[in-house]
Amino acid sequence: MSVEPELLALLPRLRRLARTLTGSAATADDLVQATCERVWAHAEDWVPGTRFDAWAFRILRNQWIDWARRSRTEGYPEPVDERTDLVGEWGEKRAMDKLILDDVRKAIDALPAEQREVLLLVCVEDFSYGEAAQVLGVPIGTVMSRLARARKRLNSAVEAA
Structure with missing residues (x-):
């Protein structure tokens, strides 16, 4: 006997139950598909004259129980893009950050030595202008002008890259 008409009429109800059990539209669709295949x-095995919907719901529920047991050891299959609670980085962002950092590193390496020194002392080592001037043995105004020129060159180099 063909169960096709009963199964087609039952699909919306199967999907509703599956959605309730799984909490996910995609997983519910997979569960309904597996149920239809099993039906x-x-x-x-279905006995005509008995409730087809109860029989199909029992199959869906058993499929769900099997799936839930498997997922305890395998984990739940979910699209990663829909998860907001995952810890980690997107690979694309990390790659872009590395490219930008490489551009900045190259631009710093291209600076004249006196500008690199000032940049390192003030921006990396967090020296004040006065402390940097003492380390380099130059007036504070020289530190400020070298730093300004270094920043301007870096900005131009990174924008050009």
């Missing part, structure tokens, strides 16, 4: 494979 088709075992259509000869």
Whole structure:
């Protein structure tokens, strides 16, 4: 006996139950598909005159239980893009950051030595202008002008890259 008409009429209700059980539209669709496959494979087991919907719901529920047991050890299959609670980085952002950092590193390496020194002391080592001037043995105004020129060159180099 063909179960096709009953199964087609039951699809919205199967999906509603699956959505309730899984909490995910995609997982519910997978569960309904697996249920339909099982119903088709075992259509000869359904006894005409009994409730087809109860039989199909029991198959869906058993599929769900099997899936839930498997997922305890395998984890839940979910699209990563829909997860907001995952810790980690997007590979694209990390790659872009590395490219930008490489551009900045090259631009710093291209600076004259006196500008690199000032940049390192003030921006990396957090020296004040006065402390940097003492380390380099130059007036504070020289530190300020070298730093300004270094920043301007870096900005131009990074924008050009």
